[in-house]
Amino acid sequence: MLLENPEVRKNKLPNTEFLNVSIQLEKSSTNDWLIHENRTEQQKTWLTQGHQENHELSYNFSKIVQFYTIDNVVDTLRFLRKHQSLVDILLKAHQEVRKYFPSEKLRLKLSVDPESPQWEKLLLSIYSSPEYVDEALNKLDEFDQKWWIEASLGVAVNLYINLEFE
DSSP, X not given: OTTTSHHHHHHHSOOOHHHHHHHHHHHHHHHHHHHHHHHHHHHHHHHHHXXXXXXXXXXXXXXXHHHSEESSHXXXXXXXXXXXXXXXXXXXXXXXXXXXXXXXXXXXXXXXXXXXXXXXXXXXXXXEOGGGHHHHHXXXXXXXXXXXXXXXXXXXXXXXXXXXXX
16 A cells, blocks of 8 residues: 555655665566466476376276286386377277187287397287187187277287187
8 A cells, every 4th residue: 555655655665776676576576477377387287187198098007907918017018108009909909809708818918020129019819728729710700800900900010919829
């Protein structure tokens, strides 16, 4: 209130450079703080969005670990982080595979070409009993026709689904 009325301010407050500088600095600091606050809010929003994505990715990884036996978990999860489009495919593949192979063991293994170590692919193996080879091959063929051929578009270079017998 004292600062609002110039007459009162003139009579009550000494006119010093210190006071003027303080007021000017305070105003400048306030503007800087507001600008900084806006940036902080933008960064906070960006980090929060990233956090939500990481949270979702972590949640999906935990589901994949539950659904599949994974050889070399660290390298496989690194590969999936690099090829995140495979995460949703693997989650959906589990549902689809279970329609044809309800109790068979499912294994994920990262395969690296020894001649070109940068070329990696993920193998999803469905383990079936050797006693049921023909039946398993027919089921895999039906699985391919009804779901995998279409679902594999765009990811077939990085993910292969095959049968193994044990």
